[in-house]
Amino acid sequence: MPRYFFHVCDGAQDIDDQGHELPDDDAARHEAVRYGGGLIHDDPSLLLKDQELRINVTNNDGQLRFAVVMISVDADWRPAGTARHQKPASGV
Amino acid sequence: MLVRWMGDDPSMTKEDRLGIFIRKLLSHSPLSADDQQAIRDLPFSIRRLEANEHILREGEKATVCPVLLQGYAYRQKTSADGGRQIVALKIPGDALDFQSLYVETADHSLQALTPVELAVFSIKDFEKLVAPRPNLARAVLVDILIEASIGREWLLNxxxxxxxxxxxxxxxxxxxxxxxxxxxxxxxxxxxxxxxxxxxxxxxxxxxxxxxxxxxxxxxxxxxxxxxxxxxxxxxxxxxxxxxxxxxxxxxxxxx
Structure with missing residues:
Protein backbone atom coordinates (compact mmCIF):
# COMPACT_ATOMS: atom_id res chain seq x y z
CA MET A 1 0.00 0.00 0.00
CA PRO A 2 1.25 3.53 -0.72
CA ARG A 3 2.29 5.70 2.20
CA TYR A 4 0.81 9.16 2.68
CA PHE A 5 2.11 11.99 4.85
CA PHE A 6 -0.29 14.44 6.49
CA HIS A 7 1.32 17.83 7.15
CA VAL A 8 -0.66 20.34 9.21
CA CYS A 9 -0.24 24.04 8.40
CA ASP A 10 -2.05 26.39 10.77
CA GLY A 11 0.39 29.27 10.77
CA ALA A 12 3.07 26.88 11.98
CA GLN A 13 4.01 23.80 10.00
CA ASP A 14 3.71 20.41 11.60
CA ILE A 15 5.57 18.00 9.36
CA ASP A 16 4.51 14.35 9.40
CA ASP A 17 7.68 12.30 9.12
CA GLN A 18 6.03 8.94 9.86
CA GLY A 19 3.20 8.74 7.37
CA HIS A 20 0.41 6.19 7.11
CA GLU A 21 -0.25 3.38 4.69
CA LEU A 22 -3.59 3.72 2.90
CA PRO A 23 -5.00 1.91 -0.14
CA ASP A 24 -5.24 4.91 -2.49
CA ASP A 25 -5.69 8.69 -2.88
CA ASP A 26 -9.41 8.44 -2.12
CA ALA A 27 -8.77 6.72 1.22
CA ALA A 28 -6.07 9.29 2.04
CA ARG A 29 -8.42 12.17 1.19
CA HIS A 30 -11.08 10.63 3.42
CA GLU A 31 -8.53 10.30 6.23
CA ALA A 32 -7.35 13.91 5.76
CA VAL A 33 -10.90 15.29 6.04
CA ARG A 34 -11.59 13.25 9.20
CA TYR A 35 -8.23 14.31 10.62
CA GLY A 36 -8.99 18.01 9.97
CA GLY A 37 -12.42 17.52 11.52
CA GLY A 38 -10.80 16.02 14.59
CA LEU A 39 -8.34 18.88 14.94
CA ILE A 40 -11.09 21.50 14.68
CA HIS A 41 -13.32 19.56 17.05
CA ASP A 42 -10.46 19.68 19.57
CA ASP A 43 -9.72 23.35 19.10
CA PRO A 44 -12.33 25.47 17.27
CA SER A 45 -10.17 28.56 17.80
CA LEU A 46 -8.02 27.24 14.93
CA LEU A 47 -10.58 28.85 12.61
CA LEU A 48 -11.78 31.73 14.74
CA LYS A 49 -9.02 34.24 14.21
CA ASP A 50 -9.11 34.70 10.45
CA GLN A 51 -6.95 31.62 10.24
CA GLU A 52 -7.12 28.66 7.99
CA LEU A 53 -6.23 25.10 8.71
CA ARG A 54 -4.56 23.36 5.84
CA ILE A 55 -3.59 19.70 5.61
CA ASN A 56 -1.13 19.02 2.83
CA VAL A 57 -1.01 15.36 1.87
CA THR A 58 2.13 14.15 0.13
CA ASN A 59 3.08 10.74 -1.18
CA ASN A 60 6.29 8.75 -0.75
CA ASP A 61 8.08 10.92 -3.34
CA GLY A 62 7.24 14.08 -1.39
CA GLN A 63 4.78 15.09 -4.11
CA LEU A 64 1.69 17.03 -2.97
CA ARG A 65 -1.32 14.88 -3.93
CA PHE A 66 -3.99 17.18 -2.56
CA ALA A 67 -4.75 19.57 0.27
CA VAL A 68 -7.73 19.91 2.56
CA VAL A 69 -8.32 23.52 3.56
CA MET A 70 -10.72 24.59 6.28
CA ILE A 71 -11.41 28.27 6.66
CA SER A 72 -13.94 30.61 8.23
CA VAL A 73 -14.63 33.93 6.50
CA ASP A 74 -16.41 37.14 7.42
CA ALA A 75 -19.10 37.79 4.84
CA ASP A 76 -22.23 39.79 4.20
CA TRP A 77 -24.65 37.20 2.93
CA ARG A 78 -28.36 36.54 3.28
CA PRO A 79 -30.75 34.21 1.50
CA ALA A 80 -31.74 35.61 -1.90
CA GLY A 81 -34.92 37.75 -1.97
CA THR A 82 -34.78 38.75 1.70
CA ALA A 83 -34.18 42.22 3.06
CA ARG A 84 -31.95 43.08 6.01
CA HIS A 85 -33.39 41.83 9.34
CA GLN A 86 -35.93 39.74 7.45
CA LYS A 87 -36.11 36.07 8.26
CA PRO A 88 -36.23 33.64 5.32
CA ALA A 89 -39.75 32.49 4.54
CA SER A 90 -40.60 29.24 6.27
CA GLY A 91 -40.52 26.11 4.17
CA VAL A 92 -37.70 27.45 1.97
CA MET B 1 11.44 -11.39 27.79
CA LEU B 2 10.58 -12.74 31.25
CA VAL B 3 7.85 -10.82 33.03
CA ARG B 4 7.81 -12.34 36.48
CA TRP B 5 4.69 -10.57 37.74
CA MET B 6 2.75 -12.12 34.88
CA GLY B 7 3.87 -15.57 35.99
CA ASP B 8 6.97 -16.10 33.84
CA ASP B 9 8.57 -18.05 36.63
CA PRO B 10 9.53 -21.68 35.96
CA SER B 11 9.30 -22.53 39.67
CA MET B 12 5.57 -21.74 39.73
CA THR B 13 3.09 -24.62 39.79
CA LYS B 14 -0.07 -24.48 37.71
CA GLU B 15 -2.09 -23.58 40.82
CA ASP B 16 0.41 -20.83 41.75
CA ARG B 17 -0.42 -19.21 38.43
CA LEU B 18 -3.89 -18.37 39.84
CA GLY B 19 -2.20 -16.06 42.35
CA ILE B 20 -2.54 -13.07 40.03
CA PHE B 21 -6.32 -13.65 39.72
CA ILE B 22 -6.77 -13.92 43.49
CA ARG B 23 -4.61 -10.80 43.95
CA LYS B 24 -6.87 -8.97 41.51
CA LEU B 25 -10.01 -9.93 43.46
CA LEU B 26 -8.34 -8.99 46.76
CA SER B 27 -7.50 -5.56 45.34
CA HIS B 28 -11.17 -4.65 45.61
CA SER B 29 -12.82 -7.28 47.82
CA PRO B 30 -11.91 -9.02 51.07
CA LEU B 31 -11.81 -12.83 50.80
CA SER B 32 -11.19 -15.34 53.55
CA ALA B 33 -8.31 -17.83 53.29
CA ASP B 34 -10.99 -20.49 52.80
CA ASP B 35 -12.53 -18.63 49.83
CA GLN B 36 -9.09 -18.16 48.29
CA GLN B 37 -8.30 -21.85 48.67
CA ALA B 38 -11.64 -22.76 47.09
CA ILE B 39 -10.60 -20.86 43.96
CA ARG B 40 -7.25 -22.67 43.91
CA ASP B 41 -9.01 -26.04 44.23
CA LEU B 42 -11.25 -25.42 41.20
CA PRO B 43 -10.23 -27.43 38.11
CA PHE B 44 -8.98 -25.33 35.18
CA SER B 45 -6.90 -25.66 32.05
CA ILE B 46 -4.25 -23.32 30.64
CA ARG B 47 -4.92 -22.08 27.12
CA ARG B 48 -2.54 -20.05 24.93
CA LEU B 49 -3.75 -17.83 22.10
CA GLU B 50 -1.98 -15.65 19.56
CA ALA B 51 -2.65 -11.91 19.17
CA ASN B 52 -6.03 -11.15 17.53
CA GLU B 53 -7.45 -14.63 18.17
CA HIS B 54 -11.05 -14.64 19.40
CA ILE B 55 -11.78 -15.68 22.98
CA LEU B 56 -15.55 -15.17 22.61
CA ARG B 57 -17.65 -13.90 19.69
CA GLU B 58 -20.71 -11.66 19.79
CA GLY B 59 -23.85 -13.81 19.81
CA GLU B 60 -22.16 -16.87 21.32
CA LYS B 61 -23.17 -18.51 24.57
CA ALA B 62 -20.20 -18.93 26.87
CA THR B 63 -19.53 -22.30 28.49
CA VAL B 64 -16.22 -21.29 30.08
CA CYS B 65 -15.02 -18.57 32.41
CA PRO B 66 -11.60 -17.40 31.21
CA VAL B 67 -9.14 -15.45 33.38
CA LEU B 68 -6.20 -13.61 31.84
CA LEU B 69 -2.92 -14.82 33.36
CA GLN B 70 -0.56 -13.23 30.89
CA GLY B 71 -0.86 -10.70 28.06
CA TYR B 72 -3.64 -8.25 27.21
CA ALA B 73 -7.14 -8.63 25.74
CA TYR B 74 -9.93 -6.32 24.64
CA ARG B 75 -13.65 -6.18 24.05
CA GLN B 76 -14.83 -4.75 20.75
CA LYS B 77 -18.00 -3.95 18.87
CA THR B 78 -18.36 -3.07 15.19
CA SER B 79 -20.82 -0.89 13.31
CA ALA B 80 -22.57 -1.85 10.06
CA ASP B 81 -20.05 0.09 7.94
CA GLY B 82 -17.13 -1.77 9.50
CA GLY B 83 -16.12 0.84 12.07
CA ARG B 84 -14.58 -0.80 15.10
CA GLN B 85 -14.70 0.44 18.68
CA ILE B 86 -12.57 -1.12 21.40
CA VAL B 87 -14.84 -0.87 24.44
CA ALA B 88 -12.70 -2.41 27.18
CA LEU B 89 -9.09 -3.33 27.82
CA LYS B 90 -8.25 -6.28 30.07
CA ILE B 91 -4.92 -6.73 31.81
CA PRO B 92 -3.29 -9.75 33.50
CA GLY B 93 -5.27 -10.96 36.51
CA ASP B 94 -8.60 -9.82 35.04
CA ALA B 95 -11.51 -12.21 34.68
CA LEU B 96 -12.63 -11.82 31.07
CA ASP B 97 -16.26 -12.84 31.20
CA PHE B 98 -17.90 -12.69 34.64
CA GLN B 99 -20.88 -11.28 32.75
CA SER B 100 -21.70 -14.71 31.27
CA LEU B 101 -22.30 -16.06 34.78
CA TYR B 102 -25.48 -13.93 34.75
CA VAL B 103 -26.48 -13.23 31.13
CA GLU B 104 -26.54 -15.90 28.47
CA THR B 105 -25.42 -14.36 25.19
CA ALA B 106 -22.24 -12.39 24.51
CA ASP B 107 -23.07 -8.83 23.37
CA HIS B 108 -19.55 -8.09 22.15
CA SER B 109 -16.45 -9.90 20.95
CA LEU B 110 -13.50 -10.64 23.15
CA GLN B 111 -10.08 -10.90 21.51
CA ALA B 112 -6.44 -11.29 22.45
CA LEU B 113 -4.51 -8.02 22.00
CA THR B 114 -1.13 -9.69 22.48
CA PRO B 115 -0.25 -13.37 22.79
CA VAL B 116 -2.14 -14.44 25.92
CA GLU B 117 -2.27 -17.22 28.46
CA LEU B 118 -5.66 -17.96 29.98
CA ALA B 119 -6.81 -19.98 32.96
CA VAL B 120 -10.08 -21.50 31.74
CA PHE B 121 -12.68 -22.62 34.30
CA SER B 122 -15.98 -24.26 33.43
CA ILE B 123 -18.74 -21.72 33.90
CA LYS B 124 -20.82 -24.35 35.78
CA ASP B 125 -17.93 -25.02 38.19
CA PHE B 126 -17.54 -21.31 38.79
CA GLU B 127 -21.27 -20.86 39.44
CA LYS B 128 -21.19 -23.74 41.95
CA LEU B 129 -18.14 -22.19 43.62
CA VAL B 130 -19.75 -18.79 44.04
CA ALA B 131 -23.31 -19.80 44.99
CA PRO B 132 -22.66 -20.77 48.65
CA ARG B 133 -19.94 -18.14 49.20
CA PRO B 134 -21.38 -14.62 49.62
CA ASN B 135 -17.98 -12.91 49.81
CA LEU B 136 -16.88 -14.49 46.53
CA ALA B 137 -20.21 -13.59 44.93
CA ARG B 138 -19.72 -10.04 46.12
CA ALA B 139 -16.18 -9.96 44.69
CA VAL B 140 -17.57 -10.99 41.29
CA LEU B 141 -20.18 -8.23 41.50
CA VAL B 142 -17.63 -5.60 42.52
CA ASP B 143 -15.39 -6.66 39.62
CA ILE B 144 -18.28 -6.13 37.20
CA LEU B 145 -19.14 -2.77 38.83
CA ILE B 146 -15.58 -1.52 38.49
CA GLU B 147 -15.53 -2.45 34.80
CA ALA B 148 -18.76 -0.46 34.42
CA SER B 149 -17.13 2.48 36.21
CA ILE B 150 -14.18 2.33 33.82
CA GLY B 151 -16.66 2.23 30.93
CA ARG B 152 -18.31 5.44 32.19
CA GLU B 153 -14.94 7.13 32.39
CA TRP B 154 -14.18 6.03 28.80
CA LEU B 155 -17.51 7.50 27.69
CA LEU B 156 -16.50 10.85 29.19
CA ASN B 157 -13.03 10.48 27.74
Missing part, protein backbone atom coordinates in the same frame (compact mmCIF):
# COMPACT_ATOMS: atom_id res chain seq x y z
CA UNK B 158 -14.20 9.83 24.18
CA UNK B 159 -17.18 12.17 24.30
CA UNK B 160 -15.72 15.23 25.95
CA UNK B 161 -11.92 15.28 26.27
CA UNK B 162 -9.67 16.63 23.52
CA UNK B 163 -7.20 14.29 21.86
CA UNK B 164 -4.25 15.20 24.10
CA UNK B 165 -6.13 14.77 27.38
CA UNK B 166 -7.90 11.70 25.99
CA UNK B 167 -4.71 9.82 25.19
CA UNK B 168 -2.98 11.03 28.37
CA UNK B 169 -5.95 9.80 30.42
CA UNK B 170 -5.89 6.33 28.87
CA UNK B 171 -2.14 6.04 29.45
CA UNK B 172 -2.54 7.05 33.11
CA UNK B 173 -5.29 4.46 33.55
CA UNK B 174 -3.30 1.62 32.02
CA UNK B 175 -0.26 2.54 34.08
CA UNK B 176 -2.22 2.62 37.35
CA UNK B 177 -3.98 -0.66 36.63
CA UNK B 178 -0.80 -2.47 35.61
CA UNK B 179 1.16 -1.02 38.53
CA UNK B 180 -1.49 -2.19 40.98
CA UNK B 181 -1.60 -5.79 39.80
CA UNK B 182 2.17 -6.06 39.23
CA UNK B 183 2.98 -4.85 42.75
CA UNK B 184 6.42 -3.79 41.54
CA UNK B 185 7.93 -0.90 39.62
CA UNK B 186 6.60 -1.09 36.06
CA UNK B 187 7.74 2.37 34.91
CA UNK B 188 9.48 0.90 31.86
CA UNK B 189 6.54 -1.18 30.71
CA UNK B 190 5.61 -0.92 27.04
CA UNK B 191 2.09 -0.03 26.02
CA UNK B 192 0.63 -3.11 24.31
CA UNK B 193 -1.48 -1.10 21.81
CA UNK B 194 -0.49 -0.05 18.28
CA UNK B 195 -1.42 3.40 16.95
CA UNK B 196 -4.27 1.85 14.94
CA UNK B 197 -5.62 0.14 18.07
CA UNK B 198 -5.30 3.37 20.07
CA UNK B 199 -7.31 5.07 17.29
CA UNK B 200 -10.06 2.43 17.50
CA UNK B 201 -10.12 2.72 21.30
CA UNK B 202 -10.09 6.52 21.53
CA UNK B 203 -12.31 7.31 18.52
CA UNK B 204 -9.58 9.30 16.73
CA UNK B 205 -7.98 8.77 13.34
CA UNK B 206 -4.56 7.03 13.29
CA UNK B 207 -3.06 10.23 11.85
CA UNK B 208 -4.44 12.22 14.78
CA UNK B 209 -3.09 9.62 17.24
CA UNK B 210 0.36 9.96 15.68
CA UNK B 211 0.33 13.75 16.04
CA UNK B 212 -0.94 13.51 19.62
CA UNK B 213 1.81 11.06 20.56
CA UNK B 214 4.32 13.53 19.13
CA UNK B 215 2.89 16.30 21.33
CA UNK B 216 3.11 14.03 24.40
CA UNK B 217 6.66 13.12 23.43
CA UNK B 218 7.68 16.77 23.02
CA UNK B 219 6.30 17.48 26.50
CA UNK B 220 8.36 14.60 27.94
CA UNK B 221 5.20 12.77 29.02
CA UNK B 222 5.91 9.65 26.95
CA UNK B 223 8.89 8.05 25.25
CA UNK B 224 8.85 6.06 22.05
CA UNK B 225 11.04 2.97 21.84
CA UNK B 226 10.96 1.77 18.23
CA UNK B 227 7.17 1.77 17.72
CA UNK B 228 6.14 1.15 21.33
CA UNK B 229 5.23 3.74 23.93
CA UNK B 230 6.43 3.94 27.52
CA UNK B 231 5.61 6.47 30.21
CA UNK B 232 8.15 9.31 30.34
CA UNK B 233 6.76 11.45 33.15
CA UNK B 234 3.61 10.32 34.96
CA UNK B 235 3.22 13.71 36.68
CA UNK B 236 2.97 15.55 33.35
CA UNK B 237 0.55 12.92 31.99
CA UNK B 238 -1.68 13.19 35.06
CA UNK B 239 -1.76 16.96 34.73
CA UNK B 240 -2.62 16.85 31.02
CA UNK B 241 -5.41 14.35 31.67
CA UNK B 242 -6.62 15.91 34.93
CA UNK B 243 -6.45 12.30 36.10
CA UNK B 244 -8.03 11.05 39.31
CA UNK B 245 -7.98 7.32 40.05
CA UNK B 246 -11.21 7.46 42.06
CA UNK B 247 -13.14 5.57 39.34
CA UNK B 248 -10.72 2.62 39.53
CA UNK B 249 -11.82 2.01 43.14
CA UNK B 250 -8.39 0.87 44.20
CA UNK B 251 -7.65 -0.21 47.78
CA UNK B 252 -11.03 0.87 48.99
CA UNK B 253 -11.66 -2.19 51.16
CA UNK B 254 -9.65 -3.60 54.00
CA UNK B 255 -8.46 -7.20 53.90
CA UNK B 256 -10.27 -9.81 56.02
Missing amino acids: IGRRNALARLAHLLCEIFYRVQQIAQEDVSGFELPLTQEQLADLLGLTPVHINRTIKLLEDAGAVRRISRRLTIGDLGILRQMADFSDLYLHRNTVSAV
